[in-house]
Amino acid sequence: MSPIATIADLLGSGLSPREIRRHCAPAGPWQQLLPGVVLTKPSPATRLDRLRAVLSFAGPSSAITGADALTRRGAVLPIPRHIHVLAGENSRKAHPGILLERTTRPPGVVERDGLRLAEAARAAVDMARRETNPRAVVQILDAVLMARLCSPSELREELRVSSRRGTALVRQALRHLYPT
Template sequence: MTPIATTADLRESGLSPREILRHCTPTGPWQRLLPGVVLQKPSPPSRLDRLRAVLFFAGLDSVITGADALTRQGATVPLPRHIHVLAGRNTRRAHPGILIERTNRPPGVVHRHGLRLAAPARAALDMARRETNPRAVVTILDAVVDARLCSPDELREELELGSRRGSALVRQALRHLYPRGASMPITPI
């Protein structure tokens, strides 16, 4: 059972707003992570707790993308301070520490650890498109291909389907790292 709950769910279970507030005081057993989202334990939230809270906060159609989605699926990439989430076009929420990107092209979803994660190619490109350092872009693309989460062709396909905004460095890195027609090296497992 996840220790994350919305205040609406807690009220529906029979707790009054006053009781919820009392549980979330500095000396109480719970803590408010985000507006309308409560962690039902006194210990500091883990990254997983934070990811779950962000999904509650951003809405039912939201999906974790970028570094957190890649890390949860097995790639080794650095985690930024913020959590990158994709949400529907009508989402109007915002909060420090959360990068909410509105999209009208929802990604394929992978379910892990009770989370909705963007498919690897989409998550990698969402992360890489925000980079201004060419080496960081190469590191991201290499990480997902090396972890066998997706192929260079899947990255190219996702790049063609997605927004062109921020894609110049990604296109350049893909052409350089994985030229079309070149055979992929096979690494022993």
């Protein structure tokens, strides 16, 4: 069972708002990770706990993308401080530590460790298009391809159907590394 719960879930299980506040107080056994999302264990939150909390916060149609989606599936990449999540275009939530990207094109999702992860090509393009360093873009593409999470043709297809915003370096690197 996940140690992440929403306030609504806790209220639905019979806890009162007062009991929840008491459990989340500085001396209590729980901690509120995000507005409306609680870690129901006394130990510090792990990255997995934080990922689950972000999905609870962002809503049921959200999916983790970028570095976390790729490393959870085997790619070797540095983990950024923020968590990159895709959410529906009507989502209005924001919070420090979360890179919430609204999208009209929900990603294909892979379930892993109770997480909804964007498919590899989408996660790679989402991560790479935020880079301004061409070497970093190449490292992202290499890591994804070396882990065999997707193929160059799947990356090309993702670039074809995605927004062109921020993809110039990604397109250039893909053409240079893996010419068609």
